[in-house]
Amino acid sequence: xxxxxxxxxxxxxxxxxxxxxxxxxxxxxxxxxxxxxxxxxxxxxxxxxxxxxxxxxxxxxxxxxxxxxxxxxxxxxxxxxxxxxxxxxxxxxxxxxxxxxxxxxxxxxxxxxxxxxxxxxxxxxxxxxxxxxxxxxxxxxxxxxxxxxxxxxxxxxxxxxxxxxxxxxxxxxxxxxxxxxxxxxxxxxxxxxxxxxxxxxxxxxxxxxxxxxxxxxxxxxxxxxxxxxx
Amino acid sequence: xxxxxxxxxxxxxxxxxxxxxxxxxxxxxxxxxxxxxxxxxxxxxxxxxxxxxxxxxxxxxxxxxxxxxxxxxxxxxxxxxxxxxxxxxxxxxxxxxxxxxxxxxxxxxxxxxxxxxxxxxxxxxxxxxxxxxxxxxxxxxxxxxxxxxxxxxxxxxxxxxxxxxxxxxxxxxxxxxxxxxxxxxxxxxxxxxxxxxxxxxxxxxxxxx
Numbered sequence: 001x002x003x004x005x006x007x008x009x010x011x012x013x014x015x016x017x018x019x020x021x022x023x024x025x026x027x028x029x030x031x032x033x034x035x036x037x038x039x040x041x042x043x044x045x046x047x048x049x050x051x052x053x054x055x056x057x058x059x060x061x062x063x064x065x066x067x068x069x070x071x072x073x074x075x076x077x078x079x080x081x082x083x084x085x086x087x088x089x090x091x092x093x094x095x096x097x098x099x100x101x102x103x104x105x106x107x108x109x110x111x112x113x114x115x116x117x118x119x120x121x122x123x124x125x126x127x128x129x130x131x132x133x134x135x136x137x138x139x140x141x142x143x144x145x146x147x148x149x150x151x152x153x154x155x156x157x158x159x160x161x162x163x164x165x166x167x168x169x170x171x172x173x174x175x176x177x178x179x180x181x182x183x184x185x186x187x188x189x190x191x192x193x194x195x196x197x198x199x200x201x202x203x204x205x206x207x208x209x210x211x212x213x214x215x216x217x218x219x220x221x222x223x224x225x226x227x228x229x230x
Numbered sequence: 231x232x233x234x235x236x237x238x239x240x241x242x243x244x245x246x247x248x249x250x251x252x253x254x255x256x257x258x259x260x261x262x263x264x265x266x267x268x269x270x271x272x273x274x275x276x277x278x279x280x281x282x283x284x285x286x287x288x289x290x291x292x293x294x295x296x297x298x299x300x301x302x303x304x305x306x307x308x309x310x311x312x313x314x315x316x317x318x319x320x321x322x323x324x325x326x327x328x329x330x331x332x333x334x335x336x337x338x339x340x341x342x343x344x345x346x347x348x349x350x351x352x353x354x355x356x357x358x359x360x361x362x363x364x365x366x367x368x369x370x371x372x373x374x375x376x377x378x379x380x381x382x383x384x385x386x387x388x389x390x391x392x393x394x395x396x397x398x399x400x401x402x403x404x405x406x407x408x409x410x411x412x413x414x415x416x417x418x419x420x421x422x423x424x425x426x427x428x429x430x431x432x433x434x435x436x437x438x439x
Contacts (some may be wrong), residue, residue, distance in 0.1 A: 022270050038320055052270075074264075078267060081266075081289075123242070132311060171404060174400075175396060210385060212384060213381045214381065218381075230389065230392060
């Protein structure tokens with residue numbers, strides 16, 4: 001992959017061609033990588049997961065048919081391998097999300113932006129998780145502490161904010177690959193182009209670029225698919 | 231140092247990196263006839279004896295294990311190309327030569343499963359090992375010059391190299407950022423980010439007395 005800014009149009013044509021020939025497995029793999037590498041929970045890929053589930057189910061039926069009809073065992077085993085790979089991706093994607101939910105459940109629950117990123121099942125899971133963990137902490141520890149220290153969310157009643165709630169660290173560094181050219185971006189997160197010339201800290205990526213980035217300023221680029229995490 | 235990646239901190243395990251590499255396409259020459267395969271990950275074939283065909287690496291390896299095909303090593307794995315790459319790596323201190331993102335994993339898989347299909351196998355293998363060593367050494371020396379910033383381009387680094395440096399570089403940059411910017415962060419943010427740190431960094435949590 002060319003990393004220079006030179007051959008632009010060729011890259012863009014490539015981009016288009018990969019877009020129309022991209023399989024759901026490829027998309028699922030990207031979603032999985034992004035989810036694994038990003039510090040916060042990302043919007044649930046509902047349509048993609050639905051399609052992947054359908055394809056997996058179809059393939060399961062096909063593989064079963066092969067087994068029953070005494071088809072060439074080689075071909076059956078190859079289809080089984082393809083099925084295993086797709087299933088692994090889907091399971092791992094869902095599991096990574098559950099791990100994040102378990103880690104940040106209280107935070108996700110109180111922030112609408114995060115809550116809206118969950119699937120219906122994940123929402124149910126979060127709710128149950130919060131109830132169970134809350135109950136557990138209550139019974140084992142909190143109820144035995146002095147009155148002022150019995151909150152699950154706060155260190156003590158004088159805390160103004162929920163200071164015992166883990167939050168995702170958005171200033172962690174991630175490794176990203178550029179999929180589509182990004183807009184010039186100031187690394188403090190601002191985007192005013194008026195003072196463009198007077199500042200030299202803007203940063204732009206072209207397709208194929210590989211970078212180590214601070215997550216926060218590049219959140220939007222990730223959501224819009226301009227970059228993907230590796 | 232950076233080379234010792236703890237499986238618990240590294241984001242992708244070696245197996246997962248290999249899994250991703252197995253989707254790269256490679257050319258095989260089948261020795262049997264087989265109908266097209268309509269997989270979830272795409273359609274491949276039909277396969278005819280002696281007619282080359284493009285398939286994902288995992289499929290190539292599976293067929294190879296059962297003696298159903300020969301694998302054609304990719305162009306970049308030729309002795310000439312690798313010699314050129316190795317020279318290039320040695321000459322330029324700053325830059326990395328262009329190699330496939332998964333060159334380490336692809337070559338490993340081919341060495342393990344298709345040794346007889348690679349001409350000058352031992353030569354190729356030692357060239358790739360040399361290239362790896364030179365590159366890792368370069369990565370380590372360039373890390374010494376690292377300074378605090380929010381974005382660093384790392385052109386042509388491979389998947390394995392990224393995975394090795396990720397835990398170390400990520401934390402180093404984060405530390406730089408933290409020390410550089412306490413004043414840039416607005417008050418509200420600062421208050422909450424200090425708390426985040428406390429809440430997120432479990433072993434170092436300070437309890438209010």
